[in-house]
Amino acid sequence: MSEITSLEALEALYGQPSQRAKNKVMFELDEYAQTLINHSHFVLFTTNDEQGFTDISPRGGQPGFIKILDNKTLLMPDSSGNNRLDSFKNILANPKVGLLFMVNGIDEVVRLKGVASLHTDETLKSMCPDGNKAPKIVIKIQVESLYFHCAKAVMRAKLWNDTYRVDRKILPSLAQIMKAQQNNPDLVAATQEEMVEYYKSTL
Template identity: 30%
Template sequence: MSQGERELQEKFSTKRRADAFYNNQMIDYLNEHMIQFIQRMQFLFISTSDESGHCDSSFKAGDPGFVYVVDEKTLMYPEYRGNGVMASLGNIVENPHAGLLFIDFLQDQVGLHVNGRAKILENDQLKNLIKQTEIDKLAQFHQKRAERWVVIEVDEAYIHCSKHIPHLVDQKFLEDRSVDEPSKNTGDYFKVKSSHD
């Protein structure tokens, strides 16, 4: 918890509720229920900042299980080929603190925050963290698309309650809309590039 949290809890008289949350909902490791939750997630949001505190948030996705839980204090996710900017990775180089948010919009409408310290591992460095048999399984699972990995050492994990999380439907099981909406398959969905022309 931060000093800012405590100051605002005092100011707005929420300290009692906050203490109940800290005591009953927040832990410094991943319990079995959290691990099972992470293993079925298809995406996450990650927040990072550089050494000056300038923030960035990003979205990472893959097949269920793309986030690999090493143990109750460690998880990792793959970095696939992207736009080459490497904003999150660049921030991690300067400042290891990172926040992950997993949200289940489809089934239980609940979220999981995982905050900790991040580091970047190249594929050939994984042998220092997990067994070769697991490395081989990961290579097959990700079809050798993982260019490198972000490893998170867990400092705290806690629920994001379901109160304001909407229930969404996974359209890919209903219809393939990629043919009807080709603009979603381009890198200029928000028309930023065309505004420079």
């Protein structure tokens, strides 16, 4: 199997992008990006640790849970989790982040790169309620670049319909998975129904 190790070999295989594709990168949030972000209820958030490895964290909330402060700044609230704080630790080590904004019913997505910082300022926290309460931390993201990504991937995945929907029962509950993975008899193996009730109580 031949490995591609140079830019020249890569471009020879694929050719050059169209002028439209080259020119689609923006450096601030225009009205179209703002509209999609204001309707987005699910985001994939990437951070990088000090070794350069990338981590991806799903973030969700009501549509527009990530707030637009201005055309160069976003505010993302912290939500209750497991206190591993992986994304926060990564931001302290390397503030460069990426976000992929998705909206149910729209096949195009917005890809954004930025520089993140962590804040406990009460004014910022009040702008980003996590449900009915203020978050402990707000992630402020200075926009570096962004662009709309075409619909092909979401269309191939048939993401917004039930074509590839599976029965949850193909996997045991997360608690049961973790008990098996950690080989720890002391862990409680809650059922999926019990896990769902736990999730609801801690949203």
